Amino acid sequence: MRLAFRVSYLGSRFFGSQMQVSERTVEGEFVAACERLSLFPDWREAGFLFAGRTDRGVHAIGQVAAFSTDAPERAITALNLQLPPDCWCTAYAEVPPAFHPRYDAKKRTYRYFFSSAPPRIEEMARAAARFIGNHNFSSFARMDGRSPFRTVYSAQVLEEGGFVCLEVTAESFLWHQVRCMATALLRIGEGEEEDLIDRLLTGEPEKALSPAPAEGLVLWDTDCGICWKPIIARERSARFINDLVRHHSLMGTVCQTLQQGLPPS
Numbered sequence: 001m002r003l004a005f006r007v008s009y010l011g012s013r014f015f016g017s018q019m020q021v022s023e024r025t026v027e028g029e030f031v032a033a034c035e036r037l038s039l040f041p042d043w044r045e046a047g048f049l050f051a052g053r054t055d056r057g058v059h060a061i062g063q064v065a066a067f068s069t070d071a072p073e074r075a076i077t078a079l080n081l082q083l084p085p086d087c088w089c090t091a092y093a094e095v096p097p098a099f100h101p102r103y104d105a106k107k108r109t110y111r112y113f114f115s116s117a118p119p120r121i122e123e124m125a126r127a128a129a130r131f132i133g134n135h136n137f138s139s140f141a142r143m144d145g146r147s148p149f150r151t152v153y154s155a156q157v158l159e160e161g162g163f164v165c166l167e168v169t170a171e172s173f174l175w176h177q178v179r180c181m182a183t184a185l186l187r188i189g190e191g192e193e194e195d196l197i198d199r200l201l202t203g204e205p206e207k208a209l210s211p212a213p214a215e216g217l218v219l220w221d222t223d224c225g226i227c228w229k230p231i232i233a234r235e236r237s238a239r240f241i242n243d244l245v246r247h248h249s250l251m252g253t254v255c256q257t258l259q260q261g262l263p264p265s
Helices: 026-036 072-082 121-131 177-189 196-201 235-259
Strands: 002-009 059-068 087-095 107-113 133-136 149-160 163-170 217-223
Touching (some): 002 026, 002 072, 026 087, 072 087, 107 149, 121 149, 121 163, 163 177, 177 196, 177 217
Parallel strands (some): 059 217
Antiparallel strands (some): 002 059, 002 087, 107 163, 107 217, 133 149, 149 163
């Protein structure tokens, strides 16, 4: 039977999602968990695939993994018990034998969370709408011989959890595309004109965009047309995330306390 799983992970301690021989990756941990459960003897023969790659430090709540196994019940009930606390499954589905999570994905959504609130959020929101449509994104990505044209279905700037974020949905993305889009919008938020986006999309020469830091990027959703059945994540993952939230809240308080001793700017 072929199964698909919706996967979440905190990317901070992974060297990206794609399997590597000598580095800790999401795919590597996922395959190792499957092998400990004897879900398949060889990941290649099982057709193990992720819907897409994420770079080192990038997070996900909407990654999709798929593989074939003779032990589907064991996979559904025990996989979260074997995965590390910074990676877990939230849902599963039975899929056709030929299901390919990358090629069967109809669209993907990312959110990029900015570390600080730019002063011109309304201008950023208007500029984000200029990304919608089919455009040449060669100014926003590393090409590696691929077509620079991508179709963006929606792009908006939101405020969530006290942070400003870019949410963008497209059929597919180029390497570093979303992070470079975030960089361009941040430049607008800090004072550049909104037509910067138009100039970049029409190929007008510009200084190369540097991708925004990876830790702000989340693979939010991968739409493969699947009707998901929920899985309860292991309590260890919840404790891991809660401990991180508490730690960063504590460090925020410590930094605010130390800031009181700084000379006035």
